[in-house]
Amino acid sequence: MYLFNKNFNKNIFHLNTVPGFMNDIQSIFYKNALYHLYYLWNGDASWGGNGTEWRHLTTDDFIHFADHGVAIPKYCVGQQGDVATGSILFDKDNIAGYGTEAILGYATAFGDKQRTNLWVSLDGGYSYIPSEYNPVQDNALNLDPFRDPFVMQDNQNILIYLAESNKIGIYRSPNGKNFTYVGGIMLDGYGLIECPCLCQIAIENNPLQKKTVLFFDANGDAIDQLSTGAYYCVGHLDAGIFKQESEIKRLDKGPDFYGSRVYFPMKADDIDQRLILGWVNNWNYAQNIAYSESAGTMSLCRQLTLTADNNILMTPFFPKGITTSSIEKNSITATAKAAAEITIAADSYKLEWDIDDAHPQAGYSFTVQGNGWLVAFHYWGADKTIHVERKCTDYSGNEEFEKIRVFSLNGEDAFHVSLFVDTHTIEVFFGQGASVYTAYKVNGSTGDKVVSSTDHDITIHYTKQIITA
Numbered sequence: 001m002y003l004f005n006k007n008f009n010k011n012i013f014h015l016n017t018v019p020g021f022m023n024d025i026q027s028i029f030y031k032n033a034l035y036h037l038y039y040l041w042n043g044d045a046s047w048g049g050n051g052t053e054w055r056h057l058t059t060d061d062f063i064h065f066a067d068h069g070v071a072i073p074k075y076c077v078g079q080q081g082d083v084a085t086g087s088i089l090f091d092k093d094n095i096a097g098y099g100t101e102a103i104l105g106y107a108t109a110f111g112d113k114q115r116t117n118l119w120v121s122l123d124g125g126y127s128y129i130p131s132e133y134n135p136v137q138d139n140a141l142n143l144d145p146f147r148d149p150f151v152m153q154d155n156q157n158i159l160i161y162l163a164e165s166n167k168i169g170i171y172r173s174p175n176g177k178n179f180t181y182v183g184g185i186m187l188d189g190y191g192l193i194e195c196p197c198l199c200q201i202a203i204e205n206n207p208l209q210k211k212t213v214l215f216f217d218a219n220g221d222a223i224d225q226l227s228t229g230a231y232y233c234v235g236h237l238d239a240g241i242f243k244q245e246s247e248i249k250r251l252d253k254g255p256d257f258y259g260s261r262v263y264f265p266m267k268a269d270d271i272d273q274r275l276i277l278g279w280v281n282n283w284n285y286a287q288n289i290a291y292s293e294s295a296g297t298m299s300l301c302r303q304l305t306l307t308a309d310n311n312i313l314m315t316p317f318f319p320k321g322i323t324t325s326s327i328e329k330n331s332i333t334a335t336a337k338a339a340a341e342i343t344i345a346a347d348s349y350k351l352e353w354d355i356d357d358a359h360p361q362a363g364y365s366f367t368v369q370g371n372g373w374l375v376a377f378h379y380w381g382a383d384k385t386i387h388v389e390r391k392c393t394d395y396s397g398n399e400e401f402e403k404i405r406v407f408s409l410n411g412e413d414a415f416h417v418s419l420f421v422d423t424h425t426i427e428v429f430f431g432q433g434a435s436v437y438t439a440y441k442v443n444g445s446t447g448d449k450v451v452s453s454t455d456h457d458i459t460i461h462y463t464k465q466i467i468t469a
Contacts, residue, residue, distance in 0.1 A: 185214070195215075
C-alpha cells in the first residue's frame with residue numbers, strides 16, 4: 001500500500017498529478033497548438049485499491065498541465081481487467097473502419113491473462129470507447145508477459161510491437177483487429193522488457209538522413225548494474241520489422257527514469273520534434289517511500305538528438321522557457337584541502353557550471369544535499385567513471401534506493417554540468433546530454449546546498465537560477 005502525506009510540498013516545474021498514483025507515460029501527440037499525453041493512473045491507491053486507467057493532460061510548455069480526466073476507464077470491458085500500458089495511432093487511412101478522424105488506442109488488459117484491447121476516440125482523444133472486436137489480441141498461447149503494445153502503421157497494415165518477457169513480439173494486421181505474429185526481437189540479459197517504442201530520428205546536422213530508433217524499458221540490471229531503466233538501439237525497418245544496426249545503450253543512467261514514451265510526428269500538421277518523457281520512480285521501492293496526495297511525477301521533457309555515431313543526446317526542452325525569481329553568476333575555487341559550497345534557499349532550481357583547470361586524471365565530487373538526504377556524484381578521472389550514492393534518513397537500509405551506481409562518462413562531459421532540482425526530482429545533464437542521470441528526491445527541504453570537493457585545485461564558474469514556475 002502506498003504511503004501518503006498531504007503535508008509534503010509539491011513540485012514547481014514538474015507534473016503534480018491529481019490525488020492517486022501515476023506511472024507509465026502512454027502516448028504524446030500534438031493537436032490544436034497543445035501537446036496531449038496520457039499516463040497510467042490509479043485513483044484508488046490511497047486506500048489500497050487496484051486498477052489503472054489512462055488519464056489525459058494537455059500542455060504548451062511541459063511545466064503547466066491541464067487535467068482532462070480519465071480518457072480510457074478501467075473495469076469496463078467484460079472481465080478483462082484494468083487498462084494498462086499501450087499507445088495510439090491516428091487512423092488517417094481508415095484501416096480499422098472507424099473513420100479517418102479516429103484515434104486508435106491499443107492497451108493491455110489485465111484479467112485472468114494479459115490481452116490487448118482496442119479503444120476508439122472520435123473526439124480528438126478526450127474519450128475512448130471499447131471496440132466491439134475486443135480483445136484484438138487474445139493471447140492464445142497464454143504468454144506472460146504479453147503487454148505494452150506499441151502501434152504503428154506500415155503501408156496499409158497496422159503493426160504492434162509487444163513486450164514478451166525477454167523479447168519484443170511483432171504482429172501485423174490488415175484491419176487493426178486481427179493480428180498475426182510476423183517476427184520478434186530477442187533482448188536477453190535485460191530482465192523483463194516493457195514499453196517498446198519506435199520512431200525515426202534525423203541524424204544531427206543531416207536532416208535528410210533518418211534512422212529508426214527502438215526504445216524500450218527493462219527491469220533487470222544484469223547488463224549495467226544500474227537498476228531498472230530505459231534503453232535504445234539504432235537500426236532500420238524492413239517491411240515494418242526492425243533490424244538492429246547498433247549496440248544497445250542505456251538512455252538515462254539513473255534508477256528513476258522508466259515507463260517512458262517518445263513524441264514524434266503522427267500526422268501531417270504535427271511539429272517535427274523528437275521528445276521524451278519518463279516516469280520518475282522505481283518499482284523496487286515505489287511502494288515504500290512517502291508521497292504527497294499525488295504519488296509519482298514525470299521527468300523534464302527532453303529533446304532527442306541522434307549523432308552520426310548512433311548516440312542519443314538528451315537536452316531539457318522548455319518551449320516557453322522557465323520563470324525564475326533570481327539569477328546568480330559567480331566563480332568559486334575548490335582545493336584538495338577545502339571544498340567549495342553553493343547554498344540554495346529553495347526547493348526548485350537550476351545550477352549550471354563549468355570547471356577550469358581540471359586535470360584529465362583528476363577526480364572531483366559534487367553532492368546535492370538537504371535536510372536528511374543527499375545524492376553524491378564522484379568523478380574518477382583515471383577511468384572516466386561516475387560513482388553515485390544516494391542517502392536518506394527516512395529510507396536508510398533500503399538496498400535498492402541506496403545502492404551505489406557506476407557509469408562511464410566522457411572526460412569533457414564531467415566538467416560541464418546542468419543540474420535541475422525540484423521538490424521530488426533530481427536530473428543531471430552532463431556535457432551536451434550524452435549522459436543524463438535521473439533520481440527521485442524525497443520531500444523537499446528549503447535550504448539545499450551543493451558541495452564540490454576535489455583532489456586537484458579547480459575553479460567552478462556557475463549560474464544559479466531559482467525556478468518559480
